[in-house]
Amino acid sequence: MADFDLDLFVIGGGSGGVRAARIAAGYGARVMVAEEYRLGGTCVIRGCVPKKLLVYASHVHHEIEDAAGYGWTIPSASFDWPTLIANKDKEIARLEGAYTSNLDKSGARIVKARAVFEDPHTLRLSTGETVRAKHILIATGAAPSHGAAIPGIEHVISSNEVFHLPVQPRRILIQGGGYIALEFACIFAGLGSEVTVVYRGDNILRGFDEDVRKHVRTEMEKAGIRILTGCTVSRVDRQGEAFAATLSSGASIVSDQVMFAIGRHANVAGLGLEAAGVALNPNNGGIAVDGHSQTSVPHIYAVGDVTHRVNLTPVAIREGHAFADTVFGNRPTRVDHADIPTAVFTQPEVGTVGLTEAEARAQYSHVDIYKADFRPMKATLSGRDTRVLMKLVVDGLTDRVLGCHIVGPEAGEMIQLVGVAVKLKATKADFDATVAVHPTAAEELVTMRTPFARHVRQAAE
Incomplete structure (x- = not known):
């Protein structure tokens, strides 16, 4: 049997790769992580986290505008972009340090370098080092795509x-x-x-x-x-x-x-995948994997956005953890990609889980729709012209809640917990049996009693 320098080599120090490395090291594996930019990946460095900080900053403007309706007199406010960006950068640097520290504590070795396949087990680093690994995990994420070239x-x-x-x-x-x-x-x-x-x-x-x-x-x-x-x-x-x-x-x-x-494209260019024999998915350009994140080469795996399955940071983390449990923990684990709750941090926010109305009507013969559209309580004094939308999509035969869609303040917070109910296959009766928290916007989810619409698909003759 060939000698290996490592049990696991991880290409990419984003959320999925770091989680996989830490869990694998916890199982006793010899692990190395190669990251050519900054630890933390897109989400931490130039994605979800800094974006949410900017979202908070933009909310302040709305709060100042709304304050007058609640009796506050606020002097003319001013905003300084460089201050926001500098403070954001400090927080991102702190988080990157935490990622580095946690990896170090796990026993994984970090190398700031680009890694390229020379053969299915051998990787050449931009530092000049060459390593051989028994298992390899590709977690290089995705990058923005500008589409077709245009002038300018x-x-x-x-x-x-x-x-x-x-x-x-x-x-x-x-x-x-x-x-x-x-x-x-x-x-x-x-x-x-x-x-x-x-x-x-x-x-x-x-x-x-x-x-x-x-x-x-x-x-x-x-x-x-x-x-x-x-x-x-x-x-x-x-x-x-x-x-x-x-x-x-x-x-x-x-x-x-x-x-x-x-749009975004999978970060696969220049990795030497051809030398390793790793196949791409012809439908989306990502690395083709099975339910255990295994590629066309049995000892090479891929997780996160580079596979173009569900491009969300928590999904990459779950996939990385499942990979480590499967390969190093003797606990075969498949990630269930159904009913994943997610949020869009527009203003107002969107929170959604499960099927849309159109998807449900295509899959189920009887679909009930419950919907509420109302002015949020806060707007009654602030005077802001805004409305909240809440919608439940229900299987009309079994009463199971197939989907929930919310547009309004803190929709992301609400959908996380609704996601638990949907994942557990809760019924509309379960929602109805839950006592409302009053006064909240979320109580609408358990007080909608009459269907807004009922759809019955006629059987084909």
Whole structure:
């Protein structure tokens, strides 16, 4: 049997790779983690965490505006972008230090280098070192994609660069209709920027429940965000310190920054996958894996966004943990990718779990819809023009709750706990039997008694 330097080599020090390394080391494995940029990956360094900090910052503006209705007189407020970015950077540095410390404590070795396959067991590091590992985990994540090349694409920034802008753009154009584009649209609008969203589809948030899509768009437009659908940016020209974006519709929009958030691609380029024999999934360009995250090469695994299964940080962490349990803990574990709760940190927030109404009607013969659309209690004194949406999708035959969709303050917090109920296959009767917490917005989830709509699919003749 060949000699190995390591039991496990992890390519990528993001959330999934770090979790796998720590758990495997805890089982006694000899582990090395290679990360060429910064430990923590997209989520911690230039994704979920810094984005949520910017979301909090943008909320402050709304709180100041709402204060008058509650009797507060607040002097004219001012905002300083460099201060926010500097404080964000300090927190990210602290978190990176925590990731490094926890990996060190686990016994895993960290190397700041790029790793490339030379053969199925051998990796060459950019430091010049070569290592052989019995098992290898690819956890290199994904990166922003700008799509097809257009004239002036060099002027466009992505969600990577937006966190490091030296100056807040007074005007920004964002192309994309997914959660990243919309979250940044709301962040900049909340901080006082003039925001235009351009999206090729007929409505934003493709893949989400139709009522959620309509509700979020309405609320964003109320906040002054301009949303242009059915068109794309065809070229970007510099005009002094500004940029002119020409749209496929022929219109031209001048802004201080142009940001594309139209999708992400798996980070597979330059890894030497061909030398290792690792196959890609032809449908999405990610690394092809089975239910245990095993690739086409039995001792090589992949987790997280590089597989393009469900591109969410908690999913990558769960997959990394399951991999370590399976390979090093003698506890074969498969990750269940069904009924994953998730949030979109637009303003207002979106929280969703389970099936949309359209998905349920395609899969089930009888579907009941329960829906509430109301003004939140806080807005009664603040005077803010906003509404909350809550929706339950129920199997009309078994009474099981198939999906829940919330748009409103703290929707992300609510959907985490609703996700437990949906995962446990709770019924609408279970929701009804739960005593409401009053006065809250969440109580609507257990007090909706009459179906808003009932759908019955006729059997094919």
